[in-house]
Amino acid sequence: xxxxxxxxxxxxxxxxxxxxxxxxxxxxWLSAFGSDLGTLVVVLALALIVGVPVGALAGSxxxxxxxxxxxxxxxxxxxxxxxxxxFVRPSGASWGLSLLWLGxxxxxxVGWVVRSALLRAAAKDETWATRSLGYVPLAVxxxxxxxxxxxxxxxxxxxxxxxxxxxxxxxxxxxxxxxSSERSFGALLGxxxxxxxxLAHASAIAAVLLLTWALQVLGSGWSLRLARK
Amino acid sequence: MTxxxxxxxxxxxxxxxxxxxxxxxxxxxxxxxxxxSGWQFSELPVFVNRAPKDVRDRAVWxxxxxxxxxxxxxxARAELVRLGGAALPHVLPRLDSLEPHxxxxxxxxxxxxxxxxxxxxxxxxxxPERALLxxxxxxxxxxxxxxxxxxxxxxxxxxxxxxxxxxxxxxHADTYALEELISALGKVQTPADVERLRRLHPxxxxxxxxxxxxxxxxxxxxxxxxxxxxxLFWLAxxxxxxxxxxxxxxxxxxxxxxxxxxxxxxxxxxxGRAQNGSEVAPRVLQAxxxxxxxxxxxxxxxxxxxxxxxxxxxxxxxxxRLRSRLALASASLVASYPVVLTLALAFELVxxxxxxxRMCADSLRSGDxxxxxxxxxxxxxxxxxxxxxxxxxxxxxxxxxxxxxx
Numbered sequence: 001x002x003x004x005x006x007x008x009x010x011x012x013x014x015x016x017x018x019x020x021x022x023x024x025x026x027x028x029w030l031s032a033f034g035s036d037l038g039t040l041v042v043v044l045a046l047a048l049i050v051g052v053p054v055g056a057l058a059g060s061x062x063x064x065x066x067x068x069x070x071x072x073x074x075x076x077x078x079x080x081x082x083x084x085x086x087f088v089r090p091s092g093a094s095w096g097l098s099l100l101w102l103g104x105x106x107x108x109x110v111g112w113v114v115r116s117a118l119l120r121a122a123a124k125d126e127t128w129a130t131r132s133l134g135y136v137p138l139a140v141x142x143x144x145x146x147x148x149x150x151x152x153x154x155x156x157x158x159x160x161x162x163x164x165x166x167x168x169x170x171x172x173x174x175x176x177x178x179x180s181s182e183r184s185f186g187a188l189l190g191x192x193x194x195x196x197x198x199l200a201h202a203s204a205i206a207a208v209l210l211l212t213w214a215l216q217v218l219g220s221g222w223s224l225r226l227a228r229k
Numbered sequence: 230m231t232x233x234x235x236x237x238x239x240x241x242x243x244x245x246x247x248x249x250x251x252x253x254x255x256x257x258x259x260x261x262x263x264x265x266s267g268w269q270f271s272e273l274p275v276f277v278n279r280a281p282k283d284v285r286d287r288a289v290w291x292x293x294x295x296x297x298x299x300x301x302x303x304x305a306r307a308e309l310v311r312l313g314g315a316a317l318p319h320v321l322p323r324l325d326s327l328e329p330h331x332x333x334x335x336x337x338x339x340x341x342x343x344x345x346x347x348x349x350x351x352x353x354x355x356x357p358e359r360a361l362l363x364x365x366x367x368x369x370x371x372x373x374x375x376x377x378x379x380x381x382x383x384x385x386x387x388x389x390x391x392x393x394x395x396x397x398x399x400x401h402a403d404t405y406a407l408e409e410l411i412s413a414l415g416k417v418q419t420p421a422d423v424e425r426l427r428r429l430h431p432x433x434x435x436x437x438x439x440x441x442x443x444x445x446x447x448x449x450x451x452x453x454x455x456x457x458x459x460x461l462f463w464l465a466x467x468x469x470x471x472x473x474x475x476x477x478x479x480x481x482x483x484x485x486x487x488x489x490x491x492x493x494x495x496x497x498x499x500x501g502r503a504q505n506g507s508e509v510a511p512r513v514l515q516a517x518x519x520x521x522x523x524x525x526x527x528x529x530x531x532x533x534x535x536x537x538x539x540x541x542x543x544x545x546x547x548x549x550r551l552r553s554r555l556a557l558a559s560a561s562l563v564a565s566y567p568v569v570l571t572l573a574l575a576f577e578l579v580x581x582x583x584x585x586x587r588m589c590a591d592s593l594r595s596g597d598x599x600x601x602x603x604x605x606x607x608x609x610x611x612x613x614x615x616x617x618x619x620x621x622x623x624x625x626x627x628x629x630x631x632x633x634x635x
């Protein structure tokens with residue numbers, strides 16, 4: 001039941017997003033759907049394609065990858081993401097470049113979560129024992145260790161809609177500009193009296209929270225399926 | 230082992246500080262390049278100055294341009310007057326290389342410098358021919374006085390006691406004596422220091438045509454303010470009056486940049502002053518506890534929530550579950566720490582209780598370099614301290630496993 005509802009919400013988001021994307025001059029609300037959908041697709045794809053392998057390597061590969069990721073996380077953790085993105089993204093940067101920065105930041109976060117989960121899983125490690133019996137560790141790693149990291153990784157990734165909403169809203173409210181796009185929900189919420197009324201504000205927040213919940217449910221389902229395999 | 234860990238931690242913190250400050254400076258310098266930001270070094274390169282200009286470069290350019298008869302020549306003549314005595318060793322020996330009319334124009338432009346140096350009357354340099362004649366003789370007679378040791382001695386004598394003759398000796402060197410004069414100001418801590426300042430200040434005012442006269446009996450704080458103003462002037466324009474050679478030229482690759490100037494500000498004047506003239510260090514220290522409280526509250530709230538969720542879970546093994554949930558939440562907190570800080574910034578924006586986070590955002594927006602960098606420095610140290618809590622909770626169980634990990 002939960003899974004079906006989650007799929008329905010994601011499907012609704014995709015439909016509204018694609019419509020808003022194709023008709024940017026429609027209402028600010030629909031346009032925000034399009035903008036946020038584009039951001040989420042790029043950021044989630046980057047986080048999955050870059051973040052998960054980086055985290056897997058840091059948690060299981062050579063020590064220097066772990067140290068490098070640790071250092072990157074360390075120094076990125078020193079400043080709010082909004083400021084960090086404002087530093088590296090001088091005014092006038094393109095939308096695509098902004099999304100790349102956002103995706104890079106999210107990849108580092110996901111990488112750290114995966115790395116931490118793998119290290120925790122290493123406490124009850126079977127990989128090395130299996131290796132002594134002559135099995136290829138990669139297969140065991142993919143079958144045993146990676147599913148351990150899937151749940152926290154998916155849980156973390158599911159928060160991405162709230163994450164972008166927060167960054168955009170705070171960036172605009174602080175006068176530093178929206179992190180992803182000036183048409184996003186976050187930008188509209190952070191700029192008082194910008195096109196949306198109180199009800200529309202509440203609906204925007206509800207839409208983002210619903211999508212977060214849906215992604216959480218889907219992620220949880222996928223990680224369970226991975227663990228069963 | 231503990232010492233080794235402490236060293237590693239300190240090294241990591243240092244690297245983090247370097248990285249954060251460099252990235253932060255890049256961001257704020259981009260915004261400070263706009264008009265009205267008040268950042269006086271925006272003309273300089275941000276991090277590396279591959280061709281720092283010294284008095285020789287400026288003087289030769291000004292001489293060659295001033296020899297012409299166009300709008301640029303007027304600017305170059307004004308530049309020659311500004312460079313003053315420091316430009317003479319580079320201009321006068323090269324005068325013969327110019328065509329006669331150009332030579333006369335340059336000599337006439339330098340006439341104002343000669344009058345300021347009190348080595349010529351206005352009549353002596355009233356026409357190009359007279360000015361040329363005067364400077365030919367002047368350089369034959371007095372070029373030997375334009376040496377660092379001679380000027381240093383003259384400034385030392387003046388700072389010990391102000392006699393007309395001693396003052397004249399320094400005035401004859403004009404801007405060539407500026408470096409020695411500024412370093413002779415020293416620190417103002419005792420009445421004797423104020424007396425020394427009273428002797429040097431009028432000479433500096435005469436040479437640079439800047440500054441305001443000191444009160445008849447200046448206090449220590451007034452003395453300090455005057456010295457700070459001269460040091461700021463030297464920080465901004467010092468390289469214009471110096472020859473950059475050898476190690477000094479190598480250092481100028483970094484010091485003659487926006488970042489180098491900010492570092493000098495930060496070290497000499499404890500993070501310097503904000504756009505509105507207030508001192509950065511006390512402002513940052515005052516705002517720091519507000520942000521610390523917000524960040525700490527967010528961290529504790531998240532950890533309490535994860536504890537509550539572990540306790541409410543009905544599955545067996547409460548302690549292992551609690552440890553696991555805390556570790557998971559802490560790892561997420563470490564990974565999302567920039568977002569935690571963003572949330573704390575949101576608190577400050579919503580509650581109108583500005584802390585160092587808000588200060589950082591506001592100063593970045595307005596391009597206030599000193600305030601932004603000061604607040605960023607404090608924020609980095611604060612974050613590094615506060616992130617220790619979730620880091621400790623998230624890595625403790627895995628540390629043992631990491632030890633046996635290849």
